[in-house]
Amino acid sequence: MATLYQHHLLPLQRLPNSPRRPPPRLRLPTKPSRHHNRQLRPRAAASTTATVSAMEDFRRWLASHGAGDGGKAIPAAVPEGLGLVAARDLPRGEVVAEVPKKLWMDADAVAASDIGRACGGGGGLRPWVAVALLLLSEVARGADSPWAPYLAILPRQTDSTIFWSEEELLEIQGTQLLSTTVGVKEYVQSEFDSVQAEIISTNKDLFPGSITFDDFLWAFGMLRSRVFPELRGDKLALIPFADLVNHSPNITSEGSSWEIKGKGLFGRELMFSLRTPVNVKSGQQIYIQYDLDKSNAELALDYGFVESNPSRDSFTVTLEISESDPFYGDKLDIAEANGLGETAYFDVILNEPLPPQMLPYLRLLCIGGTDAFLLEALFRNSVWGHLELPLSPDNEESICQAMRDACKSALADYHTTIEEDEELSGRENLQPRLAIAIGVRAGEKKVLQHIDGIFKQREEELDGLEYYQERRLKDLGLVSDNGEIIFWE
Numbered sequence: 001m002a003t004l005y006q007h008h009l010l011p012l013q014r015l016p017n018s019p020r021r022p023p024p025r026l027r028l029p030t031k032p033s034r035h036h037n038r039q040l041r042p043r044a045a046a047s048t049t050a051t052v053s054a055m056e057d058f059r060r061w062l063a064s065h066g067a068g069d070g071g072k073a074i075p076a077a078v079p080e081g082l083g084l085v086a087a088r089d090l091p092r093g094e095v096v097a098e099v100p101k102k103l104w105m106d107a108d109a110v111a112a113s114d115i116g117r118a119c120g121g122g123g124g125l126r127p128w129v130a131v132a133l134l135l136l137s138e139v140a141r142g143a144d145s146p147w148a149p150y151l152a153i154l155p156r157q158t159d160s161t162i163f164w165s166e167e168e169l170l171e172i173q174g175t176q177l178l179s180t181t182v183g184v185k186e187y188v189q190s191e192f193d194s195v196q197a198e199i200i201s202t203n204k205d206l207f208p209g210s211i212t213f214d215d216f217l218w219a220f221g222m223l224r225s226r227v228f229p230e231l232r233g234d235k236l237a238l239i240p241f242a243d244l245v246n247h248s249p250n251i252t253s254e255g256s257s258w259e260i261k262g263k264g265l266f267g268r269e270l271m272f273s274l275r276t277p278v279n280v281k282s283g284q285q286i287y288i289q290y291d292l293d294k295s296n297a298e299l300a301l302d303y304g305f306v307e308s309n310p311s312r313d314s315f316t317v318t319l320e321i322s323e324s325d326p327f328y329g330d331k332l333d334i335a336e337a338n339g340l341g342e343t344a345y346f347d348v349i350l351n352e353p354l355p356p357q358m359l360p361y362l363r364l365l366c367i368g369g370t371d372a373f374l375l376e377a378l379f380r381n382s383v384w385g386h387l388e389l390p391l392s393p394d395n396e397e398s399i400c401q402a403m404r405d406a407c408k409s410a411l412a413d414y415h416t417t418i419e420e421d422e423e424l425s426g427r428e429n430l431q432p433r434l435a436i437a438i439g440v441r442a443g444e445k446k447v448l449q450h451i452d453g454i455f456k457q458r459e460e461e462l463d464g465l466e467y468y469q470e471r472r473l474k475d476l477g478l479v480s481d482n483g484e485i486i487f488w489e
């Protein structure tokens, strides 16, 4: 029988970011922004002044390195923290920021740095770990760092769930987002443990103060929220200036808003070039679309915001062939032959049909009794085709029941109802993190209700469906047009 995982309630006390941890000792950027945990650390008036001068330093730094593009976009304070504001009317497609490679924090910058020298060019490290270490070591250098004006304007936090306190995480109790957040932090912790042992503790000169897990998590969070999606993996790079551009849900164009091109003599100097995807009036903020494919949970985890668009509400259904299933081996063979495995993940989106392979996989999991003959080797090449349509009333009823039970039990694990969430979300002056929590948990529940609705409707239609045996008889010409079985007189 199938095992259905809806989500995992993870013990909060295991979060690596427990308040018992000592505060970070590395001096991280102090840019005040709305991302500061307002409840715990209200913005100090003095630091606002520091930001103004930090912004001026940053603009000067950009100008002195030939970054910009004729001053069309100006880094400025905006509701999302910092952003890019149009200095004049800009038509769609206009280049608004050009950033030469010498300013990027990427694998080549790591290789050329002391970090690169300390670890053989940095090539043995995961790309994000290498750039994270570069970021932290440059922060440690303070004013001596060539990137100092950029580092000074980076936020101390975003509203990504990786930065939430345990109390804030309680607001997403029972959600898949909590489970993912805990998993990501555990992953970052394990990477931190190894670089701490192998690089940080053995290169005290590069990291004169101690680097804590919170520092490393900050670096991870900066990369996660600022790297342009296509620049992941080996190409991972922080692009100062261009990375100030914020996201707007109103921009729905598919194409990329940026490119890397050669400039200068023989096009030798690489330049990151950002374009505005829409017309922007002078004084308005320039926005792009970060990623049309990300769910609200992914937006919350990566960037610390969500959208009210229902197509961002999604729930990942995890299905698994149970090892105790008497047909485990055959079912696994069939799943593998069709590109799936013992465990399969299906992202269901609100108000959209189920992913195409979900029903066949579910039917496979629930095969038993008189349908088991389909698992025989004789059917191996054709079985998936049969699974795409209902097999038998018993099998179809089992998948409906399994999914409806799973949805019911998942819905029972949330600590609020959709109605309560909707009431809360209508309140004024909602804290950004609470608004994210409400958006994600309401979205997950709506998707679970949507899945339940699909299987409820199917349950009601069970009698009217056509099953394998009828299809087979039809193929053999043994069923008349009105559905009667043809007998010989």
Ligand SMILES: C[S@@+](CC[C@H](N)C(=O)[O-])C[C@H]1O[C@@H](n2cnc3c(N)ncnc32)[C@H](O)[C@@H]1O
Residues within 6 Å of the ligand: 033, 035, 080, 081, 082, 083, 153, 154, 155, 158, 159, 225, 226, 227, 243, 244, 245, 246, 247, 248, 249, 302, 303, 304, 305
């Ligand atoms: C690439 S950075 C953009 C620059 C950033 N605003 C800053 O102050 O440095 C991405 C971060 O900007 C913020 N952001 C971008 N678009 C946003 C939006 N539509 N709503 C809320 N925050 C947004 C989030 O904190 C996100 O993690």
